[in-house]
Amino acid sequence: SQQGEEDPQALSIQEGENATMNCSYKTSINNLQWYRQNSGRGLVHLILIRSNEREKHSGRLRVTLDTSKKSSSLLITASRAADTASYFCATVLTGGGNKLTFGTGTQLKVEL
Amino acid sequence: DVKVTQSSRYLVKRTGEKVFLECVQDMDHENMFWYRQDPGLGLRLIYFSYDVKMKEKGDIPEGYSVSREKKERFSLILESASTNQTSMYLCASSPPRAMGTEAFFGQGTRLTVV
Numbered sequence: 611s612q613q614g615e616e617d618p619q620a621l622s623i624q625e626g627e628n629a630t631m632n633c634s635y636k637t638s639i640n641n642l643q644w645y646r647q648n649s650g651r652g653l654v655h656l657i658l659i660r661s662n663e664r665e666k667h668s669g670r671l672r673v674t675l676d677t678s679k680k681s682s683s684l685l686i687t688a689s690r691a692a693d694t695a696s697y698f699c700a701t702v703l704t705g706g707g708n709k710l711t712f713g714t715g716t717q718l719k720v721e722l
Numbered sequence: 723d724v725k726v727t728q729s730s731r732y733l734v735k736r737t738g739e740k741v742f743l744e745c746v747q748d749m750d751h752e753n754m755f756w757y758r759q760d761p762g763l764g765l766r767l768i769y770f771s772y773d774v775k776m777k778e779k780g781d782i783p784e785g786y787s788v789s790r791e792k793k794e795r796f797s798l799i800l801e802s803a804s805t806n807q808t809s810m811y812l813c814a815s816s817p818p819r820a821m822g823t824e825a826f827f828g829q830g831t832r833l834t835v836v
Contacts, residue, residue: 619762643824652726652812652827653765698764700825708753708772708816709780710825714764 614642614699614713622719629686631716633699634679640702642675642682643710647696656684656697661704689720725749728813728828735835741800743831745813752818754796755825756780756788759810771796803835 614635623629633642641660645653659666659675659682666673672685686693700712729744747754753772757765757780767780769788777788785807789797796815800807810832814825 616764645825650810650830650832652829653814653825654827655824658824700765707778709767709770709778710755710814710816711767711781712757712765714762 614701614711616697616699616713616716618716619714620717620719622721623689625689625691625720625722627689627720629689629693629718629720631684631697631718633682633684633713635682635699635701635713636680638704639677640704642673643700643702644671644673644682644684645698645700645712647698647715649695653698686718689718691720691722694718694720726813726815726826726828728811728831730831731829733831733833735800735803735833737803737805737835739800739803739835741803741833741835743798743800743811743813743833745796745798745815745828746794747796747815747826748794749815749817749826750793751815751826752793753816753825754790755814755816756786756796756798757812757814758782758807759812759830765812768798805835807833808835809833 617632643658644656698715755770756768771777771790787799813828816825
């Protein structure tokens with residue numbers, strides 16, 4: 611079964627707007643990561659947040675983590691057409707060794 | 723830059739064939755993963771390996787096996803390909819003690835079984 615589920619499944623916004631994607635997971639985690647996938651390609655790591663962190667920033671990306679709700683959100687500010695891609699959250703479980711489990715993804719479309 | 727290379731971008735095989743998907747990484751990573759990606763289902767873990775000759779089943783190992791004879795190479799084997807194994811296959815690697823570090827992905831192999 612999927613450890614993480616992203617919400618919404620698809621999101622369409624105008625260039626310049628902010629995009630927010632959410633991820634919920636089921637069991638206790640060591641860390642949560644966000645990845646991006648351009649159409650038909652491999653995934654690229656964006657940002658990692660550890661279970662003892664609540665917020666992290668990287669450029670136009672802001673990630674929050676609420677372990678009490680078992681959820682995370684990814685905010686992309688001032689979106690660009692080039693941000694059009696699928697975004698996935700992935701978790702490393704507490705005591706789960708190195709196993710990296712992905713969610714179902716959010717398809718983001720940024721229109722000009 | 724870390725490079726993870728999958729042997730084929732596109733592959734067409736016949737039902738019942740034995741299929742080998744190869745993945746090579748050049749950064750001496752301990753951990754390697756095989757996922758399959760299907761629309762609406764995200765990435766599902768098939769197998770992963772945390773050391774040479776070591777492997778663990780992921781969430782959907784049925785119909786697959788793996789081989790890791792050398793640290794840099796992780797092979798996925800479809801023992802007898804079936805049409806429901808038509809999918810995008812993604813290989814990834816990550817550094818030692820990967821509890822906190824990122825995975826690097828290959829470009830994927832789109833496999834069609836006819």
